[in-house]
Amino acid sequence: MHEARLAPDPAPSSAAIAVRSLQGNEHARWDAFVDTCPDATFFHRAGWQTIMEQGFHHDSHFLYAEQDGHIAGVLPLAHLRSRMFGSALVSLPFCVYGGIACGSSSVRQALDSAALALARRLGVGHLEYRWRELPEDADSSWLHKPLYATFRRPLHPDAEQNLLAIPRKQRAVVRKAMAAGLHSAIDYDLKHFYPIYAASVHRLGTPVFARRHFALLRTVFGKACEILTVYHGQQAQASVLLFYFRDEVLPYYGGGSVLARSTGANDFMYWEAMRRACARGYRLFDFGRSKLGTGAYDFKKNWGFTPQPLPYVYQLVRAKALPEVNPLNPKYALFIRAWRRLPLPLANLLGPHIVRQLG
Missing domain, CATH: 3.40.630.30 (Gcn5-related N-acetyltransferase (GNAT))
Structure with missing residues (x-):
């Protein structure tokens, strides 16, 4: 492991x-x-x-x-x-x-x-x-x-118990995705991950990291860095880059296509990250940090995770x-709205030059 x-x-x-x-x-x-x-x-x-x-x-x-x-x-x-x-x-x-x-x-x-x-x-x-x-x-x-708050929870050795630990409404989304035939696979390149991730953060109004950043992560951390992608048939709908450390799994960079919300691909992606980690003997799921009062914060709470400031x-x-360098600062609201309007290729070109200054 x-x-x-x-x-x-x-x-x-x-x-x-x-x-x-x-x-x-x-x-x-x-x-x-x-x-x-x-x-x-x-x-x-x-x-x-x-x-x-x-x-x-x-x-x-x-x-x-x-x-x-x-x-x-x-x-x-x-x-x-x-x-x-x-x-x-x-x-x-x-x-x-x-x-x-x-x-x-x-x-x-x-x-x-x-x-x-x-x-x-x-x-x-x-x-x-x-x-x-x-x-x-x-x-x-x-x-x-x-x-910020972070969201961490132990994994049960039995995958079914982890599924039952997800609150009923969110668990229903995961089961619906299963019934619809969504499946996951480990990807060995950035072919599916990067376009999905770049488009996802663009819709949020956030500058994207360069493709080479993710390639370097894979090179530096080797087997401790993995990409999990969710497919419907041959169509990639969501993808996440995972870190592994000791007995923990950390889904760190993730995104979904415009179809992911309707198909439940985002929820299924995190469930698959959890299920696969459990099967490999990992014992803690780190859902990562989210800003207080944001949709991502609420999403993780809806999964039954308790926020830890x-x-x-x-x-x-x-x-x-x-x-005050954070998207919740009202002075950046205009920038976020303008960034969303940029053509995606231009945003992908400019984003890495901006994001490296944010930290």
């Missing part, structure tokens, strides 16, 4: 803590720690350094704390520079989770101090940690802005106020 990893470094002692920058030949060592650290997520993996640098051309600053020659904590950071939205040091852009993964408050403080010093040296507007769960001893001086935190460095 999982990729082979090096044995993790032994537990750290009370020795002095040194903070270092991740080097290209240390990715396996970093990932060995991430694989066993309870605080770590898929987005703490070293491969994101490659995504940040080669995919988005952002400088990365992946910091780790070392004790007795062993990794004791990690903090992946990337430096976003945008003419439109300013400069920020973020853990981690384009990812739903981030922050420090470690096993002790002393290691967390060492990495935190190093990150703040780096943020000041770079002269960024703010430093941002995308915690999934806020540490009990987190510094209360950090600013917090409620904006995400405690993203910020330290102002040169900025005077927290950024």
Whole structure:
């Protein structure tokens, strides 16, 4: 089920803590720690350094704390520079989770101090940690802005029990899609996924990632990154790119065609992701984050998932106020409406140049 990893470094002692920058030949060592650290997520993996640098051309600053020659904590950071939205040091852009993964408050403080010093040296507007769960001893001086929730739930080993856990109305949509003959398959290229995804986000008024972004994800993360597509006959109607981490599955980038709403292909797609993961021994379904008060937020609640607020935190460095870079900001409403009116080929051409600045 999982990729082979090096044995993790032994537990750290009370020795002095040194903070270092991740080097290209240390990715396996970093990932060995991430694989066993309870605080770590898929987005703490070293491969994101490659995504940040080669995919988005952002400088990365992946910091780790070392004790007795062993990794004791990690903090992946990337430096976003945008003419439109300013400069920020973020853990981690384009990812739903981030922050420090470690096993002790002393290691967390060492990495935190190093990150703040780096943020000041770079002269960024703010430093941002995308915690999934806020540490009990987190510094209360950090600013917090409620904006997102995540949706996570254990998978039952029996697929039928997972189906029955879906509320009745939503479960009926899945059963209807089954009865209509929809089926899923694992795709090994972007042929179906990218056009469906690009058209889907265009209808939402959101700039799309470049096709090469998804190709790079597949290359960097290998078997931990998979594409699942739903078909009606030979017609692809919905597709999702999945991440796998330890015993979790994360449907991360997904979209449906204009027919998907009427056929239930979107619901069936997530059910198939759940069913297939269960069959392969995964034990937790991470439905990902959604903005509060949005349709995506309601959709996941309708699946029976309980929202868990995400405690993203910020330290102002040169900025005077927290950024408001999100589609719920009224100032972006005109842009969203205009983007929807762009011809799809033009939106696909321009989108990657804009989205890399958003993070």
